[in-house]
Amino acid sequence: MNAPPLEPGLNLDPGLYIVATPIGNLGDISRRAIETLSACALIACEDTRVTGKLLHHLGIKRPMRRYDDHAGDDARERLLGDIAQLPVALVSDAGTPLISDPGYRLVRDARARGLNVVSIPGPSALITALTLAGLPTDRFLFAGFLPSKEKARADTLAGLAAVPATLVFYETGPRLVDALHAVAQALPGREIAVARELTKLHEECRSGTPEALTAHYTAHPPRGEIVLLAGPPPPAAAPEADVVDAALRLALATMSTSQAAASVSRALGLDRKALYARAMELK
Known part of the structure; x- marks a missing residue:
């Protein structure tokens, strides 16, 4: 059975609307985000179950379509066809779309075709962690998720060791201790921060050496998604x-x-x- 045709959105021009959603606390969604999701003809999302819970909480009923890192060219072309005629929202499971996810391909193709692209800003685990960690924020580099393989992880950190900026990574609870071990080897002497459960009841931002944090999280295995930060390298000693x-x-x-x-x-x-x-x- 074919899906019914999409209905035009209310008071929104056709185009792609990139909508940031809460990373934990549902109270963080903006009025503009709610209005945009309510008015779009279609919501493209990583997981319809996750986005469906958010929409139910907000009292919004709009068609959803899965669009994630497994979506191929055909799925993107179909979505671009809709964007050319209707307002379409793009959301991730949590936070700001395109930050450590492949949505940039959709945005790039939409812009290349002259389609309307609008970003509705909002929560981001990256920025939230930076504001909590107490590490320098005048210059930072976001490097996404570290590789899961030991050698690849070590090579990535070695390549970033000389960058004169705070380094920011996303991690998961089960991989955090291995990541801290690698950081201790590749970035000795750096101040490290681990931010987790951001915006939730048990929000935590713990700072220290990688060795101390390794000991803590070995004894207290964390859950959920985590932001791992490493302070910039110390200034080089002046030559004699x-x-x-x-x-x-x-x-x-x-x-x-x-x-x-x-x-x-x-x-x-x-x-x-x-x-x-x-x-x-x-x-």
Whole structure:
């Protein structure tokens, strides 16, 4: 039996509406998100059972269609055909769509075809954890889920070790201790934070060394989805004075004083004006 045709949405232009949904506390959904879900002709979601519970809580009855990382090109083409004619919402099971999920392909194709794309912002475990952890937030790198295989996980962390930013990963309860072991090896000396049960009754954000956190979560196995954060690497130690002088003398052999100072500044990451003054002394 064929599904009945989709009804036009109320007061919404055709297009793709990316709607953030709660990550735990249902009170976090915005009025705009509720209005958009109510007005869309179709809701594309990871799991119709999960989204169905949210819609039931909100008193919304709209058609749903599964669209997740297993959806192929045909499913995306069908959805793009609907988006061209009707308002269609895209939601994930929790949080902001496209953050560590493959919805970007749908957005990319919709934009390439000139279709209307609107984002309705809201909850995100990534941002919530960053605000709780007390780690530097002026620069951060979100790296999604770490690989499950030991070597791949170690290689990923090694490749990120020199990034001058707070690193943020998603993890699951059963894999957290293994991830903390890997972090201890690849990122020694970093401050680590584990945020879990975000926005829920038993919300927790625990900070410390990876070794201390490993011991805690080995004794108290966590459940659910987790955000794992690692502080940025400590600043590199300044080179010894004799190393700086040697570099300046070498540069002064073939360059002017200002050129030598600039060259050593780039090479060692030191203040050019201070290097210029020292170069004048050496001359």
